[in-house]
Amino acid sequence: MSTNDVFQFMNVARDPGAKAEASERKFVFKEIYKPLSTGDATEQAARCLGCGNPYCEWTCPVHNFIPNWLKLVKEGKLFVAAELSHKTNSLPEICGRVCPQDRLCEGACTLNQGGFGAVTIGAIEKYITDEALKAGWRPDLSGVIQTGKKVAIIGAGPAGLGCADILVRNGVKPVVFDRNEEIGGLLTFGIPEFKLEKEVVVRRRKIMEEMGVEFRLNTEIGKNVSFESLLANFDAVFMGMGAYKYMKGGFAGEDLPGVLEALPFLINNVRNNMGTLPAGEAHLSMKDKRVVVLGGGDTAMDCNRTSIRQGAKSVICAYRRDEANMPGSKREVQNAKEEGVNFLWNRQPVGIEKLAGGSLGLKLVTTQLGEADEKGRRKPVVIEGSEEVLECDHVIVAFGFQTEAASWFESAGIKIDQWNRTVAPQEQKFKHQTSNPKVFAGGDLVRGADLVVRAVFEGRNAAEGILGYLGIW
Numbered sequence: 001m002s003t004n005d006v007f008q009f010m011n012v013a014r015d016p017g018a019k020a021e022a023s024e025r026k027f028v029f030k031e032i033y034k035p036l037s038t039g040d041a042t043e044q045a046a047r048c049l050g051c052g053n054p055y056c057e058w059t060c061p062v063h064n065f066i067p068n069w070l071k072l073v074k075e076g077k078l079f080v081a082a083e084l085s086h087k088t089n090s091l092p093e094i095c096g097r098v099c100p101q102d103r104l105c106e107g108a109c110t111l112n113q114g115g116f117g118a119v120t121i122g123a124i125e126k127y128i129t130d131e132a133l134k135a136g137w138r139p140d141l142s143g144v145i146q147t148g149k150k151v152a153i154i155g156a157g158p159a160g161l162g163c164a165d166i167l168v169r170n171g172v173k174p175v176v177f178d179r180n181e182e183i184g185g186l187l188t189f190g191i192p193e194f195k196l197e198k199e200v201v202v203r204r205r206k207i208m209e210e211m212g213v214e215f216r217l218n219t220e221i222g223k224n225v226s227f228e229s230l231l232a233n234f235d236a237v238f239m240g241m242g243a244y245k246y247m248k249g250g251f252a253g254e255d256l257p258g259v260l261e262a263l264p265f266l267i268n269n270v271r272n273n274m275g276t277l278p279a280g281e282a283h284l285s286m287k288d289k290r291v292v293v294l295g296g297g298d299t300a301m302d303c304n305r306t307s308i309r310q311g312a313k314s315v316i317c318a319y320r321r322d323e324a325n326m327p328g329s330k331r332e333v334q335n336a337k338e339e340g341v342n343f344l345w346n347r348q349p350v351g352i353e354k355l356a357g358g359s360l361g362l363k364l365v366t367t368q369l370g371e372a373d374e375k376g377r378r379k380p381v382v383i384e385g386s387e388e389v390l391e392c393d394h395v396i397v398a399f400g401f402q403t404e405a406a407s408w409f410e411s412a413g414i415k416i417d418q419w420n421r422t423v424a425p426q427e428q429k430f431k432h433q434t435s436n437p438k439v440f441a442g443g444d445l446v447r448g449a450d451l452v453v454r455a456v457f458e459g460r461n462a463a464e465g466i467l468g469y470l471g472i473w
């Protein structure tokens with residue numbers, strides 16, 4: 001039985017309308033970061049009602065002054081808008097591209113609540129910085145008084161960059177170490193180009209270098225440089241190492257050839273596009289392949305959409321809850337659907353086997369939602385006797401990532417919680433200080449896998465904690 005037969009059979013069994021739709025699907029690539037023209041940006045900005053109590057601002061994790069910069073765009077004051085935008089966000093052009101605005105600022109827009117469609121806040125945020133930079137605007141650090149202090153930052157992801165931005169603006173020298181050859185963390189080595197062009201991250205590196213941030217790339221702490229030497233040579237250390245431990249499904253066949261982990265697959269594709277695949281590493285292409293992606297978060301959507309762009313023959317995404325209960329951004333699910341991904345809701349994988357012809361047989365069971373768990377999410381319950389086999393060439397597993405303690409945590413007295421997240425709360429005398437007073441932390445390492453904008457916010461807050469600890473604030 002071919003994949004098409006299988007999924008048509010499955011869809012017919014559970015969703016009578018889905019058969020025709022599946023056979024008529026075409027793959028369409030959505031260009032989601034299409035630039036706004038000045039006319040469009042002005043028109044959108046003019047739609048803002050200027051609410052007295054702007055919900056968008058409160059829902060935005062960095063609390064951007066949204067109505068204020070929309071007004072500046074409307075008045076054509078681009079440089080002032082860029083200056084204001086950078087007061088709250090270290091990576092506004094990046095958040096404008098990758099934030100799930102439907103669940104954040106735009107979801108809270110009064111116009112959206114009234115059914116008129118939100119102001120396109122993310123697109124305007126991106127427009128302000130992109131256009132201001134093109135026109136020659138740069139962050140103004142002319143009034144900064146140097147303190148002579150220096151801070152080591154481990155990780156050049158959004159958290160590390162947010163921290164470096166606030167430190168350098170307050171006269172503290174940030175030295176950022178990263179094991180990769182380029183900054184950005186998951187912005188560069190994770191999120192695909194069709195959501196975030198890599199040149200945007202490179203441009204941000206150059207701007208930060210001009211501001212006085214020093215990057216030491218291709219340098220892994222704990223391997224090339226010891227953590228102890230950072231403690232000895234810097235006034236404080238910030239850790240923004242992210243969450244990279246792959247979460248396995250725990251079913252038979254996960255190690256079979258053809259079964260891929262999400263992040264290595266995405267990184268391989270990025271490196272292939274950048275021409276930086278390590279010698280001997282082949283490009284993992286889904287061209288002409290029947291692909292099944294397991295998972296319902298943004299990483300799963302990135303795998304779906306990357307496979308489509310690589311020329312997959314079919315892409316099916318199987319998720320164990322229903323559409324309403326997916327963890328990923330609704331916009332991303334919609335984009336994936338429009339590009340030709342077929343979703344199988346309420347399906348849970350229970351095993352993968354090698355079939356006689358050499359392809360893979362993914363065993364799925366159907367679920368229904370049962371009682372809510374401790375976080376209030378209804379648990380999927382397996383329907384007895386519902387097992388089916390889906391034939392495919394590749395299975396990409398995208399069940400998420402966990403944090404883990406680094407090799408130096410124990411000797412440096414850095415505590416973790418029951419989920420291996422670094423303990424560095426915001427609510428304390430020096431924000432985001434760990435159990436070692438000289439060490440601060442933020443981003444996914446502290447929160448668990450989350451969002452770019454929240455990592456930026458924590459990095460910025462941790463920098464404020466460091467400034468307090470160093471007696472500068």
Ligand code: FAD
Pocket residue numbers: 098099100154155156157158159160177178179180183184185186187190191192195219220221222240241242243263266298299302442443444445449450451452453455
């Ligand atoms: P990271 O971005 O992971 O950066 C950590 C950095 O630390 C890395 O550069 C790593 O190389 C470095 N590092 C780690 N250990 C060491 C060491 N010992 N020495 C030196 N360097 C080290 N969020 C969104 O908001 N929108 C999206 O569309 C989105 N899409 C995503 C797609 C994928 C595939 C993934 C995996 C995540 C996505 N996210 C998205 C989540 C977002 O990317 C993360 O929440 C965010 O990048 C976390 O930032 P961070 O700085 O904490 O960590």
Ligand code: SF4
Pocket residue numbers: 059060061062063064066089095096099101104105106121122125453
């Ligand atoms: Fe919206 Fe994100 Fe920008 Fe905040 S940072 S305004 S949530 S796009």
